[in-house]
Amino acid sequence: MEIRRYIVGVDGSLPSRAAIRWAIGHAREHDTEVILVQVADDEWGAVGTELIDEVDSGARQLLQDEVAYARSLEGAAGLRAELLSGSPMTVLASLGDTDTMLVVGTHKTGFHYGRAFGSRSLQLANLAVGPVAIVPDTESRLRRGVVVGVDDSPAGSAALDLAADLACDHHCELITVRSSGASPRGTDRRDAGPELLSQYDDEARNLLAAAVERVRRSQPGITIRSRVVRRPPGTALNDIARGAEVLVVGDSRREQAQPGVLGSVAYDVLLNLTSPTIVVHAPPMAAAATLAEGESHVVR
Structure with missing residues (x-):
């Protein structure tokens, strides 16, 4: 299996930062491209255009912050970012293929049987056709x-x-x-x-x-x-x-x-x-x- 790029779903959380570190650490082994993707959830569209603009502005700022963080890490040379909209895990899954590694962070760790049902990382793994890396915020x-x-x-x-x-x-x-x-x-x-x-x-x-x-x-x-x-x-x-x-x-x-x-x-x-x-x-x-x-x- 040849991994040609890493796509990281970012949302500003600590697990998201863990996913960025993980992806950059693995990508630098082969000088592979890393793409940070922020998906503005389009469910906000039901409440009016002013709030949509506010959400989009917040998403752009969040993505800029995540890019700045990623570029502070060693080995982040081949880095770019994309701002998209839609249902976050559905959009991320659509970006994957057999030689793209989708990477997301998760708060879910430890033996909590049944408590993680419906988690977004599980949804992504369920929808994707290529490899998916799920990274907990742990040392x-x-x-x-x-x-x-x-x-x-x-x-x-x-x-x-x-x-x-x-x-x-x-x-x-x-x-x-x-x-x-x-x-x-x-x-x-x-x-x-x-x-x-x-x-x-x-x-x-x-x-x-x-x-x-x-x-x-x-x-x-x-x-x-x-x-x-x-x-x-x-x-x-x-x-x-x-x-x-x-x-x-x-x-x-x-x-x-x-x-x-x-x-x-x-x-x-x-x-x-x-x-x-x-x-x-x-x-x-x-x-x-x-x-x-x-x-x-x-x-x-």
Whole structure:
């Protein structure tokens, strides 16, 4: 997966500033363009033109402030900004594609099951067809390592490739995680007896080893540690990634990206975010076929 630009949704909040820092930090690895986007919510249009003008003026000033902040950071050379109007997450999602990383901040962190339903970051991940990074306003300097959830879907393969590329870029460990609690067809296995659970663990290890071997061929220099867990994958991934630099997950088990459809694992991860998280959607069918043949997509 080749990321050609980063688009950051800004709103003047502390999580928004965290998203700016994250995007610029990742973009400077490959001198990639960063675009700050402020979307003036057009719901204000129902209350008259004077208030619309006031909202637009405030949005322009906010965007200028965010640009000034971004330019104060190291590595912000390829930076520009756009002021748009509409429903913020819908507009941002429309700007994305398979080689654009959409980046937003979030207040949602920790295990608060159900409380984040309807959050804007979840809405964006649900609408987008390209990768989406959701960045909490937490200290990142002490975070190390890249964690990735591994399954057999096209989105899962793309997530693993992106995670390996990030580990290579940042010279850090890659932790691959696979749950043995569900079969490839999604059947719940957690009620099985000890003997069957052990068999499922072995099956998951073999499948994980095959996936890891594929990325080793494209990124032979990185250190990879593999874990098989029996817990639900969303819960396990958030727990393991609590101190990680980034968590990468595929969006679903579908064959191609479908706006408005988010898989249960990605949904659970985003509801209970513990680290910066990238949701990777299924690539186009042609790319998915290439991935199935064992080739990789390297961020340049």
